Amino acid sequence: MQDWSAQGSGKNARVGVLLVHGFTGAPPSMRPWGEFLHSKGYTVRVPLLPGHGTKPEDLNKVKWQEWPAKVQSELDQLFKSCDQVFVAGLSMGGATTLFVAAENNNRLSGLILVNPMINRSSAVLSRLPLWAKYLLTFTVKLRASVGNDIKRPGITEHGYDATASKGAYELFRMLKVTRPKLSKVTIPVQLFHSINDHTLPVCNTEIIMDELGSTNKVRIELINSYHVATLDYDQELIFQNSLTFIQGLTRP
Template structure:
């Protein structure tokens, strides 16, 4: 049975919904969540459907199931705040962008952290990059559905100390703490379908977007992922390139910079919204 690892950190009337990545857990957002909460924000770090269990649990779900839990989490947090923001890591950033596209009146800003439309970083084997498009076809034909793509070091982390801690938890089977060691092919196929849908909807994102990505991302190349978002969304963008991190920027060496950039970004939007909603004297 999957346990719910979501957590709510109460704060002011500005709320931020945090969304983890594929095979990940809310734990990968915890440092960011605490930093945002310390700055005053109400933070809800949610758990995607099928996650924090085993591979079989994950493979029972679709991207629509993942997104439904995002919508439910947004509804939950919206009851507690006046301004609602969203930020996601890796695949979580795609779900964040879709939420912003679907709810332009509700979502005031998006944190796009290490956006991942496809696995094409420098650590991904050449054959995986070339055959990635076949995943959806294999799922439709029910081929190789018991297989997984197992990540190799550096596991998205440049900081060797943190890498050792995370990999130990992940390889021990503690999926609630550090996520799954493998990426089941059916789940990767669902992610590809999600990416296709989000690409179509990027022009519908009209709110400000903070895009943060490592220039040395081992999982998702900055040019084909983060720059894709920057080029296609309709809202104003702020782009920050990190140079001392790999993919998991919320827990890697520049995690404090990620926290500070997010705080400044969301505080600025909240302040602008406050000014615009203040009645003007005649």
């Protein structure tokens, strides 16, 4: 439930990969992926986003700017020892990495997204205007959990068992700011989309694929996983395809 990092080795040691977890989630949802890439020699960082990894109430104390700021800090750390850096994000982590990628487009070598969020969830509450969401944060501090949408039995992402209302409001604020930045992202993008995602509607993937500035962008469908696909049945498919993606963009 803390930041995790591992220095690479061999010919891939100076290629870094930053993996970012989702809303109410934690590093365990990304660490198996990170450990796989580290086993191939890559330098890897899996940060814990502010307001996560403790208790749900702590997400009510965080401003959205803290999430990309944390990712930016981790990115800067990777560039101290790496010549190339790739960034990957799951769900809200996808939105956060898109924000950061737009600000660092000329520095990054590629972006990998797994069921990324950019628009909204399927819940009725999420379709309310921002001012209405803000008012609700004063009356309902915690709501039902949005985590652990995993098909594999007995698997958990070690996330919160409740959703912080103010944290969710901050998330929607970040999405509103991030979407207009999509056209600034021109680096290669690999996007994984679960066809049976109970957390986010497919419009999130469609918006991102349509509005990205990248000409090199590919969408890979996952047929045997739910939202937290990095821990689900298609885990190996994500790992192997992301490895191929990174290898194809790594300079000699």
